Amino acid sequence: MKSKTDEELMELIVQNHRQALEELYDRYVKLIYSFSLKISKGNTDKTKEIVQLVFLRLWTTKSTYNPAKGQFVNWLLTITRNIAIDLIRKEQKHKGTIPFELDEMQQIQDQQLEDVLQQVSRNLVKQQIQEAKRHLSEPQQRLINLLYWEGYSLSEIAELEKKPLGTIKSRLHQTLKKLRNYFSKETGGARHGK
Amino acid sequence: MENKCENLSLYIIDELTAREKEQYERHLRMCAHCQHELESLQETWQSLFYEIEEVDVPETLKAEVMDFIFEKNEPVQREHKVETTKKSLIERFKFIFKKQFSPLSTGVAAVLIIGLAGLYWHNLHLKDTITALENEAVGPVQIVSTYALKGQGLAASANGNAYLLQEGSDISLVIELNNMPGTKDKEVYQVWLLKNGTRQNAGTLKPDQNGNGLITYRLPPAHSFDDIGITLEPNPNNTQPQGVKVMGTF
Numbered sequence: 001m002k003s004k005t006d007e008e009l010m011e012l013i014v015q016n017h018r019q020a021l022e023e024l025y026d027r028y029v030k031l032i033y034s035f036s037l038k039i040s041k042g043n044t045d046k047t048k049e050i051v052q053l054v055f056l057r058l059w060t061t062k063s064t065y066n067p068a069k070g071q072f073v074n075w076l077l078t079i080t081r082n083i084a085i086d087l088i089r090k091e092q093k094h095k096g097t098i099p100f101e102l103d104e105m106q107q108i109q110d111q112q113l114e115d116v117l118q119q120v121s122r123n124l125v126k127q128q129i130q131e132a133k134r135h136l137s138e139p140q141q142r143l144i145n146l147l148y149w150e151g152y153s154l155s156e157i158a159e160l161e162k163k164p165l166g167t168i169k170s171r172l173h174q175t176l177k178k179l180r181n182y183f184s185k186e187t188g189g190a191r192h193g194k
Numbered sequence: 195m196e197n198k199c200e201n202l203s204l205y206i207i208d209e210l211t212a213r214e215k216e217q218y219e220r221h222l223r224m225c226a227h228c229q230h231e232l233e234s235l236q237e238t239w240q241s242l243f244y245e246i247e248e249v250d251v252p253e254t255l256k257a258e259v260m261d262f263i264f265e266k267n268e269p270v271q272r273e274h275k276v277e278t279t280k281k282s283l284i285e286r287f288k289f290i291f292k293k294q295f296s297p298l299s300t301g302v303a304a305v306l307i308i309g310l311a312g313l314y315w316h317n318l319h320l321k322d323t324i325t326a327l328e329n330e331a332v333g334p335v336q337i338v339s340t341y342a343l344k345g346q347g348l349a350a351s352a353n354g355n356a357y358l359l360q361e362g363s364d365i366s367l368v369i370e371l372n373n374m375p376g377t378k379d380k381e382v383y384q385v386w387l388l389k390n391g392t393r394q395n396a397g398t399l400k401p402d403q404n405g406n407g408l409i410t411y412r413l414p415p416a417h418s419f420d421d422i423g424i425t426l427e428p429n430p431n432n433t434q435p436q437g438v439k440v441m442g443t444f
Contacts, residue, residue: 018264025256033251035243048255052262059263077243082208125244133245147207148242154209173203180238 006072010065013058021059028073032080039084039149046087053083085151132182140175143168202228206239335361341422341443348426349375349440352405356422356443358413365413367396369422371441374401377426384427385409386435387419394419398430 001009001023012020032054033047040046057079065075133141139161146152146160154172158165198221204210205218222228338358345352354371369385377383382398394417401407424441 018260021263022256022260025259029251029255029259030248031246033255034246034248037249038246044252048258051255052259055259056263074240077240081243122244122248125241126246129241129245144242148239154204154207169200169204172207173200176203176206176235176238180234183238183241184234 007065007067010058010072021055024058025055028076031073031077035077035080036084039081039088039151050080050084050087053087054080057083081148088151128183129179132179135182136175136178140171140178143171143175144179147172199225199228202231203235206232206236335359338365343369343371343422343424343441344444345373345441347438347440349373351375352441354441363415365417367411367413367422369407369409369411371399371401371407371424372405374405374407376401376403376405380429381437382427382430383407383440384425384430384432384435384437385411386423386425387417388421388423389419393423393435395433396422398427 001019004012004020004023006024006027009020009024013024029051032051036047036050036054037044040050054076058076065072069075133144136144142161143157146157147154152160154168155165158168161168198218201210201214201218201221205215205222210218222232336359338360340358341356343352343354343356352371352373352375354369356367356369359366359368367387371383374383377400382400384398385396386393387396396411397409399407399409421443423435423439423443425435425437426440427435427437429436
């Protein structure tokens with residue numbers, strides 16, 4: 001199992017190989033767990049629920065991954081975010097209130113040796129994002145946080161910001177472009193227009 | 195930049211409706227600008243994920259996740275078990291049966307039991323048919339869709355509505371018209387259902403003195419149409435329109 005690619009593992013999952021699912025778990029749980037913990041603001045029960053739902057989705061809706069449409073990891077992370085946002089939105093509806101605290105989690109963890117390389121490159125990406133985000137204006141930063149991490153829809157954000165939806169839409173476009181440009185600057189322009 | 199290009203970022207964050215998404219994807223195939231932008235912006239959006247602190251996963255989580263997934267399959271296994279105990283029950287029953295009855299009485303009893311089972315099955319079947327009939331009789335009428343009709347030309351002031359009603363498996367079209375100009379002699383208003391350029395006659399009507407008219411038409415099974423047109427015909431019962439169109443869906 002260890003030598004198989006993610007795509008091969010997905011094919012085995014289609015044939016009901018539990019071991020393949022366990023291998024994918026071992027490979028990606030740290031990412032999924034960390035993401036879920038952040039998006040649920042450190043709530044470990046909710047984090048567990050999200051992780052369970054993500055792997056259940058992998059096990060039950062097997063055929064939806066299409067290698068032609070992009071990397072496996074991006075597909076997996078998109079699923080994770082969708083599940084997490086669904087859960088969060090459901091709860092917001094229940095409570096009727098809007099939690100506004102961002103980025104509360106500050107936990108420094110020790111790392112396993114074999115993960116170090118991967119982690120270094122992820123940390124680089126993280127630094128890049130944080131660096132790029134610093135160049136955004138205050139409203140642009142708020143937009144990304146509400147949209148990406150808090151799971152608000154654009155029209156909800158328009159309401160919160162008391163701005164027309166069209167303004168928020170173009171703000172999003174500008175923000176994504178600005179982030180992209182800072183990314184590409186830091187990676188020597190290699191990504192731009194790829 | 196063409197108007198549709200604005201939807202690029204909405205497409206990336208997956209906030210388009212299914213229909214808008216389809217339209218945008220069609221646009222994307224033709225638009226070099228969007229194609230050029232899509233990949234790098236999508237990558238940017240996806241990389242926001244990595245703004246996380248990586249934390250250690252509790253060791254017990256794996257067992258909990260796997261239990262959560264594979265417990266769902268357990269009822270199937272349990273059913274298997276129930277089946278096997280069932281089987282052994284039947285075998286035990288057979289054994290007792292053999293001990294108690296001679297072959298002849300077993301045969302007679304078997305015939306009786308089969309007969310009884312047959313009657314019971316027949317009875318059940320009958321019951322089903324009766325409930326089905328009852329259900330059909332009281333099946334609710336549902337409006338499947340509605341159309342607004344607007345007059346033109348001779349009947350510019352006219353307006354109306356059409357409803358598709360479903361009752362069980364029957365579909366009827368009900369058309370209600372107002373402010374229709376009166377008709378002379380044999381003149382009638384004739385309703386046509388249009389589908390891919392072919393017209394089907396759906397009946398004729400004459401409005402009352404106040405210009406109101408109502409017509410119902412039962413659609414043939416599996417019949418569909420795109421639009422409704424109404425013409426003023428010199429004679430009733432035309433199979434193709436001779437007169438001018440005076441009303442239609444818009």
